[in-house]
Amino acid sequence: MDSSDKDKERIKSILLNTFLFILIIWAVKTVESIFGLEFYTYGILPKDKGGLLGIFTSPFIHADFSHLISNTTTLFAIVFILFYSYPRSAKAVFFITYFVNGFAVWYFARTGTYHIGASGLVYGLLSFLFFVGIFRKDAKAIAITLIITFMYGGFVWGIFPTDPKISFESHLAGMIIGLLCAVIFRKKDPSEKKYEWEDEEEYTEDMNPEDVRIHEDAEEVYFDEDEIDEQLERIKNKHNIK
Secondary structure, three states, X not given: OOHHHHHHHHHHHHHHHHHHHHHHHHHHHHHHHHOOOOOHHHXXXXXXXXXXXXXXXXXXXXXXXXXXXXXXXXXXXXXXXHHHHXXXXXXXXXXXXXXXXXXXXXXXXXXXXXXXXXXXXXHHHHHHHHHHHHHHOOHHHHHHHHHHHHHHHHHHHHHOOOOOOOOHHHHHHHHHHHHHHHHXXXXXXXXXXXXXXXXXXXXXXXXXXXXXXXXXXXXXXXXOHHXXXXXXXXXXXXXXXX
């Protein structure tokens, strides 16, 4: 199997796993709606021991289908980008964001109310993709950062307490966790191959002439100053040049 076939298989695997994750979230809301159930008590209830269960279950619970659609469409896109672009760090980033965000909400968020939804996970992954591109500075990472900026730039307002019905705490915690993950895992995945012009070396007066390299047809030709002097001396002697 060549590299292109492997890449296609990897894309299929990521799409399938992402789809199954989103499907579970939709199944939970569908069951709740069909049978007239209320799953909000499976959300995070801050500072309450019984609310610790919500760290695991809250991302699957949503207030309504509008809330569900807004979260899952974004989540599908960023989970795919994460696992395709940063395969070595994706799992760690995903689970750190998932569980640390949940615990942060349980410990720091407003008490007396349940915090539900996958918004904290969404903000965490968006934050990671944005900041890791800034830190890595390779072409692919910068492109992803620009995509995130143009598509989801307005999400930054969600970290402020503008609506008491919205858990801005989970958004803020997610953004901070994503930033920290970007710092920790910025060198985990290999950088994209640089363009040829990015590898060119600029000659300065401080450089030793013996260290100067000429790049031609992807080969490096080294010139030794002493060897060149010897060749010139032989030519002079042969032709009686003074």
